[in-house]
Amino acid sequence: ETGVTQSPTHLIKTRGQQVTLRCSSQSGHNTVSWYQQALGQGPQFIFQYYREEENGRGNFPPRFSGLQFPNYSSELNVNALELDDSALYLCASSLQGGVTEAFFGQGTRLTVV
Amino acid sequence: DQQVKQNSPSLSVQEGRISILNCDYTNSMFDYFLWYKKYPAEGPTFLISISSIKDKNEDGRFTVFLNKSAKHLSLHIVPSQPGDSAVYFCAAREGSYNTDKLIFGTGTRLQVFP
Numbered sequence: 676e677t678g679v680t681q682s683p684t685h686l687i688k689t690r691g692q693q694v695t696l697r698c699s700s701q702s703g704h705n706t707v708s709w710y711q712q713a714l715g716q717g718p719q720f721i722f723q724y725y726r727e728e729e730n731g732r733g734n735f736p737p738r739f740s741g742l743q744f745p746n747y748s749s750e751l752n753v754n755a756l757e758l759d760d761s762a763l764y765l766c767a768s769s770l771q772g773g774v775t776e777a778f779f780g781q782g783t784r785l786t787v788v
Numbered sequence: 789d790q791q792v793k794q795n796s797p798s799l800s801v802q803e804g805r806i807s808i809l810n811c812d813y814t815n816s817m818f819d820y821f822l823w824y825k826k827y828p829a830e831g832p833t834f835l836i837s838i839s840s841i842k843d844k845n846e847d848g849r850f851t852v853f854l855n856k857s858a859k860h861l862s863l864h865i866v867p868s869q870p871g872d873s874a875v876y877f878c879a880a881r882e883g884s885y886n887t888d889k890l891i892f893g894t895g896t897r898l899q900v901f902p
Contacts, residue, residue, distance in 0.1 A: 717892030779831030
């Protein structure tokens with residue numbers, strides 16, 4: 676059992692709206708990464724947070740933003756939702772600077788209509 | 789441009805036989821490779837990994853082979869079991885002490901039939 680939990684599990688939003696997804700990291704892990712998995716694709720790196728600061732970003736526009744809290748939990752915010760934002764959003768926690776087997780949550784399925 | 793490629797979208801294997809899943813990569817700076825297994829409605833689960841300084845790593849029924857000169861890795865599952873039926877993702881880590889960014893392939897759906 677990974678201990679990484681995400682909420683909500685499913686979400687439907689309208690184009691143009693904003694959404695916040697949440698992630699609780701595994702105990703002892705200080706790093707959270709967010710990935711977007713579109714249908715039929717592998718997960719794509721959005722960004723990573725370490726000690727409450729963004730520590731690396733993938734090829735996603737600024738309307739994708741995040742936060743990490745002192746307890747290492749994290750939020751992913753997406754503004755001005757587009758239809759192509761429909762995907763499974765995965766959160767992964769790991770221990771920074773060590774051998775990395777990132778542990779993933781079950782994901783949040785976002786549908787934009 | 790896809791830096792990690794899994795060219796076989798699906799694979800069907802009989803129970804008890806060997807399953808071989810393949811993965812190719814283009815970036816010689818990748819320093820660590822991982823395989824994840826994913827069931828529907830669940831997040832990917834870590835399976836096995838290999839450092840770029842090794843050519844083989846084994847864990848029970850799972851063995852990963854790395855051929856750096858060919859930029860190719862493979863996952864062998866022996867013997868295959870019906871519970872192994874899932875989507876398998878190959879992932880590579882971009883080498884950096886403080887970065888855990890993983891680059892994933894598109895996945896291979898493995899079906900193990902009785």
